[in-house]
Amino acid sequence: xxxxxxxxxxLVSVILCSTGVVSAQPAPTEKYIAxxxxxxxxxxxxxxxxxxxxxxxxENVPVTLxxxxxxxxxxxxxxxxxxxxxxxxxxxxxxxxxFEFAQHGYTHINDRLLPQASEFAGRPYAQQLELMQNGQxxxxxxxxxxxxxxxxxxxxxxxxxxxxxxxxxFTHYSSSPGDFHTVQSYEDGVTIEAASVWIxxxxxxAFSASIQAAKSATEQFLNxxxxxxxxxxxxxxWAFDSANGTVDARKIELLRNxxxxxxxxxxxxxxxxDRSQWGGSNxxxxxxxxxxxxVLSIRQSRLLVFVLVGSVAIVLFSTYAIALHRRLRRSGRxx
Numbered sequence: 001x002x003x004x005x006x007x008x009x010x011l012v013s014v015i016l017c018s019t020g021v022v023s024a025q026p027a028p029t030e031k032y033i034a035x036x037x038x039x040x041x042x043x044x045x046x047x048x049x050x051x052x053x054x055x056x057x058x059e060n061v062p063v064t065l066x067x068x069x070x071x072x073x074x075x076x077x078x079x080x081x082x083x084x085x086x087x088x089x090x091x092x093x094x095x096x097x098x099f100e101f102a103q104h105g106y107t108h109i110n111d112r113l114l115p116q117a118s119e120f121a122g123r124p125y126a127q128q129l130e131l132m133q134n135g136q137x138x139x140x141x142x143x144x145x146x147x148x149x150x151x152x153x154x155x156x157x158x159x160x161x162x163x164x165x166x167x168x169x170f171t172h173y174s175s176s177p178g179d180f181h182t183v184q185s186y187e188d189g190v191t192i193e194a195a196s197v198w199i200x201x202x203x204x205x206a207f208s209a210s211i212q213a214a215k216s217a218t219e220q221f222l223n224x225x226x227x228x229x230x231x232x233x234x235x236x237x238w239a240f241d242s243a244n245g246t247v248d249a250r251k252i253e254l255l256r257n258x259x260x261x262x263x264x265x266x267x268x269x270x271x272x273x274d275r276s277q278w279g280g281s282n283x284x285x286x287x288x289x290x291x292x293x294x295v296l297s298i299r300q301s302r303l304l305v306f307v308l309v310g311s312v313a314i315v316l317f318s319t320y321a322i323a324l325h326r327r328l329r330r331s332g333r334x335x
Contacts, residue, residue, distance in 0.1 A: 031221075031268050032230040032231065032268075033230075033231050034193070034230055034231070034233070034271045034272060035233050035234075036066060036151070036232055036233065036234040037052065037235060037236070038234065038235070039237055039238060040066060040067045040068065040090075041068040042071065042080055042086045042087070043071070043082075044086070045238070045241065045247075046085050046089050047246070048237055048240050049086075051249075052237055052252065052255065053093065055255050056099075056259075057096075057098060058256070059259045059263075060098070061098070061270045062098045062277055063100070064100040064149060064174075064272050065101055067080075067090075067147070068105060069106055069139055070106050070134070070135065070138065080139065090142070091143055091144075094143045097276070100272040100273060101143055101145045102147050102149035103135050103150050105119045105131075105135065106131040106134060107131075110153075111123060116156050117154040118152065118153065118157065119131075119152065119153040120153075120156075120160075121152075121156050121161065122158065123160065125160040125163060125164060129164040129168070132164050136168055148170055148172060149170065149274050150172070150173050151173075151174050151175065152173075152175050152179070155175040155176035155179060155195065156179055162187060162188065165190055166188050166189055170190060171189070171190060171191065172191050172193065172273050174193045174194065174195065175192075175194060176194055176195055179194070182194065183227050183228045184230060191275075193228075194232065195234040196230075197231075197232075197233055198210065198234050199234075200239025200240070201239065204248070204250050204251065207254060211258050214233060214258060215261065217231075218262065222265060222268070232273070239251070240252060
C-alpha cells in the first residue's frame with residue numbers, strides 16, 4: 001500500500017471516529033428547570049407576589065416574572081408608575097439576579113380576532129410592534145430594566161408577534177408548545193421555550209394535584225428522551241390566593257416543597273428564561289437542519305476539540321512515520 005493510500009485510510013478512519021464520538025454524546029446533557037410567573041401587574045396583590053417570590057429567595061432559585069405593563073386599557077400614561085406599593089417592591093428586586101423581568105403582552109386583553117384567545121395573534125404587524133414597544137418602554141421607565149423575554153398573553157402569538165419581538169431586540173420567547181409547534185427552537189435570533197407544565201388552581205385540592213402532575217412531568221423530562229434542555233414550570237401569581245383574595249399559605253408551602261423535591265434530583269440546574277444564570281454562558285447554540293436546535297455544552301465542545309486536535313496529531317505523526325520509514329529503506333538500499 002503506497003503512502004497516499006495509507007494517508008487516505010487514516011483520514012477516513014479519523015473522521016469516522018470523530019463523528020462517532022461526537023454523535024454518541026446525548027444532546028442536550030444539561031438539564032435546566034425554569035420557573036415562569038405570569039400576570040405580574042400593578043393594582044394587584046403585592047402580598048401574594050412577595051410571598052411567592054420569597055420562596056424563590058429562600059430557596060435561591062431564579063424565576064422569570066411576566067409583567068403586564070398596561071392592564072387597564074382605559075387608563076393613560078405608564079400604569080406601572082401609578083401603583084406606588086407595587087412600584088416600590090418591584091424596584092427593590094429589579095437588580096436581584098434571581099428575578100428576570102419579562103414582558104407579558106401589553107394589556108393582556110383578548111383581541112377576539114381568532115377562535116383561540118390572544119392579545120396579539122391576528123393583528124397587523126405594525127399594530128403588534130406598537131403595542132409591544134409601548135410595553136417594553138413602560139417596563140424600562142418604571143424599573144430601569146429592558147426585558148429580553150417576551151411572553152404572549154394566553155400563550156398565543158403568530159409570525160408577526162415573533163417578527164415584532166425580533167425587531168425590538170427580544171432574544172427569548174415563551175408560550176405554549178402549540179404556539180409555534182415546538183418545545184424549543186431558534187427562530188430569527190430568538191430562542192423559543194415552551195411552557196412544559198402549569199401549576200396552580202383555585203382550591204387547595206386541585207392545586208396539590210397540579211403539583212403532583214408537575215412532579216410526574218418533571219420525571220418524564222429528566223428520565224426520557226429529551227428534545228430540549230429546559231423544563232419550564234409556569235404559574236400565575238394569583239393562583240396562590242385564597243378564596244378571599246389573601247395569600248394561601250398552604251399553596252406557598254406546596255411550591256416550596258416542590259422546589260425542595262427538585263433539588264434532590266441529580267443533575268438539575270435552575271435557570272431564568274433568558275439563561276443568564278447557567279445556560280447563557282455554559283451552552284453553545286448550534287443550528288441543525290435535522291433537529292431544529294441542538295445545544296452543545298462546554299463539556300461536549302471540549303471533547304470535540306480534543307478529538308479534532310488528537311486526530312490532527314495522529315495524521316501528522318503517521319505522515320512523519322511513513323516518511324521516516326521510506327528514508328530508512330532508501331538508506332538501507334544505499335548501504
